[in-house]
Amino acid sequence: MKRRGFLQAVALPCAAACAASSDARFTIEARFYEKLPYKKIKCKLCPRECVIDDRERGYCGVRENRGGTYYSLVYARVCAAHPDPIEKKPLFHFLPGSMAFSVATAGCNVNCKFCQNWDISQVRPEQVASNFLPPKDLAALTRQYQCLSIAYTYSEPVVFCEYVLDAAAAGREAGLKSVVISGGHIQQEPLKKLCGRVDAIKIDLKAFSEKYYKEVVNGELKPVLNALATIRKLGTWTEVVYLVVPTLNDSDEEFRGLARWILSELGRDVPLHFSRFHPEYLLKDLPPTPLPTLERAKAICDAEGLDYVYIGNVAPGHPAENTRCPKCRRVVVERAGFTIRALALDGGKCRFCQHAIPGIWGRI
Ligand code: SF4
Structure with missing residues (x-):
């Protein structure tokens, strides 16, 4: 979401609503x-x-x-706060239909040319209006807004890692889950600490080439792949999002390479979302991703054997928003944009053939 909507979106508690002095x-x-x-x-x-x-x-x-x-300098220094559908993160196999109270601070450790939230990610904390929202207040606010989880998102939670760790602990005490939405540029030790505290980590895998990471992201691919492998090994729920940027990371070879890497290193049941690019920030000269490109990406990854490949940021109601049981092929979660239309899961199993669908289920 755009920053202009952030702080108007929720009424922060009195102690938190006063601007930082x-x-x-x-x-x-x-x-x-x-x-x-x-x-x-x-x-x-x-x-x-x-x-x-x-x-x-x-x-x-x-x-x-x-x-x-x-x-x-950004502990509890919240510049964005908003209740969002968990589907917007997107996390499709995590408490479907629930709301996540979403927060961010200023800062990021990469500089993606397509960043949609550059006005908070690419600034110093002093350059953006923020509120003091300590962990226990964040947990209380999350409950007040009837959200089931806290989401650390919009900018890059790695750079406000200490706050995430403490807020996730406070959230757990209050019966709340925590989800991290990250680019995955993190070292192994803090990542392991995060995995011990939060319930899901969604990784934005920007491309499957070092060249793209160097030229478009100002980062590196290898540490992100290592992070994904560690998250998976430690059993923290993860989903992968790949923003498809026309002409820059949309070749058949790249999609195929990505699918094969996920199959061999993470497993076939990790959800993969292909997301549509919109011209933004430093990449305004490219068109939005054509729908057939996203469908081609999905077809390639389906053919390689991934079980849950989705398309996102498109007009609601596309069939690739739905979760199908990989065994009987029936739809077990039907979505339209951020709305759950139907759920055919019992205890995390397909209602039609009893096949277990991986994820953290529990609510519609
Ligand atoms: S190494 Fe530390 S200081 Fe440097 S960008 Fe990463 S998080 Fe920030």
Whole structure:
């Protein structure tokens, strides 16, 4: 969603609604870094491993070295808050039909040329209006809005990892689940901590080539693939989204390579969503993804043997929004955009043939 809708969307509690008067309450010591000589530090949160001098910040702009100690400047510094359907994340095999209370802070550790939320992801925390929303207040607000989960989303949750960890713990105490919507640029140690705290991690896999990651994302593919493999190995629920950008990452070979990698490294039952690109930010010269391109991507991945391949960001009601049982081919979750039209699952099994459909089920 666009930032202009964020803060108007929910009434934050009184304590949280006051604009920040000081940085102090948003500032806590970072949990993943190493001290170096001469008051330098090395950040160990994401694969960039920024080495930062005293009084300097890392690439993401939200972490600062102060006298040899590294700090996050975005703890509970929420610049976006909104209840969203879980289908919008998209997570299709996770509490279908439920709402996720969605929050973000400023900052990101990559710079995608197509970013839809560049006005919060590509700025420093001081450049965007924010509210103080500590973990327990976030959990209370999530319940107040009758959401079943907290979603860390819109910008890049990796760069506000300390807040995610604490808010997910507070959410769990309040009976809430947590989901992370991330590009997956994260080191293994913080990722393992996240997997222990949250219930699902959706990864935006931007392409299946290092060239695209270098030229369009300013990141790397390899650490994202490693992150996906780890999430899967640790048993945290995951779904993969691939934004198809015309002419840049839409070849048959790339789709086939992606499908084969998922099959061999993650398994056939990981949901894969092909999402439609809309011209935005630094890629305004390209057209939206034609529907036949998305359908071609799905057909290739279906043929390679993936069980749950979806198409998203298209006119509601496309058949590729539905979940089909891979055994009997009947529709077990029928969707139209973010709406669940019908659910034919009993205890996570297909109502027609009893085949188990993977995911975290429980509500329509
Ligand atoms: S999280 Fe930020 S400071 Fe740390 S390595 Fe990544 S970009 Fe650099």
